[in-house]
Amino acid sequence: MDVKEDSSADWMIEEDLPGSAEPANAAPVLAPWRVLIVDDDVDVHVVTKFSLSNACFQGRRLSFLHAYSGDEAMHILRTTPDVALVLLDVIMETSEAGLKVARQIRDELNNKLVRIVLRTGQPGQALEHSIILDYDINDFWCKSDLTTRKLFTTVISSLRGYANLVEGEQRLAAVQAQLDNSAAFTLDEQQRILDLNDLAARLLGAPREELLGTRLNATVTR
Known part of the structure; x- marks a missing residue:
């Protein structure tokens, strides 16, 4: 990555120091996007975090989690369900870790x-x-090709995709919460609509004929 050497590089991987107290009427701080860096090379963690230190998407900063092996990564993912993005090294403790x-x-x-x-x-x-x-997977990069600009673009586009998926899941849950015995539909294994009644079609906002064969998640998020 095209990050210049810095004599103060030893501070790069440290978490930000607490700032001064916020005013009582300050707007609430939005929860950051959780980004998990998985790599057995500590320098990759340092450079990645430094390159993305000022990144912000939808008013939310980035919060970094660090794993240095596949097992560590899986432990974090099991205990931290809201990780939005995993930057994952291919070769760590094994060639296919x-x-x-x-x-x-x-x-x-x-x-x-x-x-x-x-x-x-x-x-x-x-x-x-x-x-x-x-x-x-959602993208694949050789580290030598992933400049700071390309890394930023990749991360923001990944967060946008994650945000859209989460929003779709929330809308789907809201629609399903409204459905009762009077508003019903049948889905196949790929979440495509096989059949639905008129009330379900009205809740989904489209004519019944247009909804047949479409994916429920795509229908809810459009």
């Missing part, structure tokens, strides 16, 4: 919301095309 974590996130934790960005320092050891096809 990161890939294993990516699969565990989706299959074992059943976490479909968190965005996963794979990073590798050894692109010759990973077949990028097959990884993108075989694993439910």
Whole structure:
């Protein structure tokens, strides 16, 4: 990454020091986006956090969690369900440790919301095309290509995707809460609408014929 060397680099990974007391009438501070950095190289943690130190999306700053192995990453993800983004190294304690974590996130934790960005320092050891096809990840980068600007763009676009998914889940829950025995629909395994009655169609805001075959989550979020 294109971060210049700094003689004071030893402070980069430290958490921000508490600031002065906020005025009594200050607007409430929004909870930060949780970003998990998973890499066995401490310098990657330092540079990544420094590069994103001023990042802000939807009025929310970034809060960083750190894991240095696949097992540490899974422990954090099990105990911290609101992680929005995982910046995940491919090669750590094993050559496929990161890939294993990516699969565990989706299959074992059943976490479909968190965005996963794979990073590798050894692109010759990973077949990028097959990884993108075989694993439910959202981006793949060689570390040497991921400049500060590109990292910022990747992180913000990932947070936007996560925010949209969370909003969709919330709207879906609200719609489902309104549905009773008089407003019903049938879904297949891919959450596509197979059948619904007129009341359910009105709640979803579209004619019944247009809703058949569409994904419920996409219908609620549009």
